[in-house]
Amino acid sequence: GQQLNQSPQSMFIQEGEDVSMNCTSSSIFNTWLWYKQDPGEGPVLLIALYKAGELTSNGRLTAQFGITRKDSFLNISASIPSDVGIYFCAGQLRLRSGGGADGLTFGKGTHLIIQP
Amino acid sequence: EPEVTQTPSHQVTQMGQEVILRCVPISNHLYFYWYRQILGQKVEFLVSFYNNEISEKSEIFDDQFSVERPDGSNFTLKIRSTKLEDSAMYFCAEGGLRSPLHFGNGTRLTVT
Numbered sequence: 001g002q003q004l005n006q007s008p009q010s011m012f013i014q015e016g017e018d019v020s021m022n023c024t025s026s027s028i029f030n031t032w033l034w035y036k037q038d039p040g041e042g043p044v045l046l047i048a049l050y051k052a053g054e055l056t057s058n059g060r061l062t063a064q065f066g067i068t069r070k071d072s073f074l075n076i077s078a079s080i081p082s083d084v085g086i087y088f089c090a091g092q093l094r095l096r097s098g099g100g101a102d103g104l105t106f107g108k109g110t111h112l113i114i115q116p
Numbered sequence: 117e118p119e120v121t122q123t124p125s126h127q128v129t130q131m132g133q134e135v136i137l138r139c140v141p142i143s144n145h146l147y148f149y150w151y152r153q154i155l156g157q158k159v160e161f162l163v164s165f166y167n168n169e170i171s172e173k174s175e176i177f178d179d180q181f182s183v184e185r186p187d188g189s190n191f192t193l194k195i196r197s198t199k200l201e202d203s204a205m206y207f208c209a210e211g212g213l214r215s216p217l218h219f220g221n222g223t224r225l226t227v228t
Contacts, residue, residue, distance in 0.1 A: 042219035103161030
């Protein structure tokens with residue numbers, strides 16, 4: 001199956017710094033999604049990308065769908081303490097002709113830690 | 117924003133027992149999914165469900181797993197004979213044709 005390489009695995013930053021993380025794949029995806037997961041909770045959607053080259057912002061978050069459809073990045077500007085958590089990228093290959101949908105393939109996550 | 121509701125939040129069971137995990141989707145989306153996350157690891161796809169039947173399943177979703185939408189609203193995942201390695205967080209998710217997946221808060225399954 002598809003594999004996603006997400007990096008970095010963890011980041012230790014100071015409050016106020018900008019953050020950048022990315023995912024790469026050996027195969028193409030039609031959709032890229034970025035989620036944040038807090039301990040004991042389910043992943044919460046941050047940004048969804050549907051078109052190669054698309055650049056989308058959600059407040060201090062910006063994500064891009066790579067032109068090759070094999071990569072995506074997420075940037076967080078001016079980090080704040082509540083940004084702490086695990087960030088996952090996820091790719092979806094296609095919608096099936098019969099109407100069903102492929103499941104998401106998740107990266108292993110980037111653990112963001114903000115130092116006071 | 118409305119939530120996908122999962123019950124129970126934590127289930128402890130003995131090896132070999134059957135468990136049923138429940139999900140109540142909150143909208144008229146067409147696609148429903150189950151995912152699992154072993155502690156400290158990434159989220160893994162189990163199965164997708166569309167038009168009241170399985171659309172796709174991963175190699176994790178073997179014969180001991182089954183899904184149902186028994187009454188048109190609840191969406192269940194049954195594990196027939198649990199194994200120790202089934203211990204994980206199980207997440208239900210829903211989405212539309214072009215809308216992204218929204219996840220519930222999960223059920224923590226502990227098999228002893």
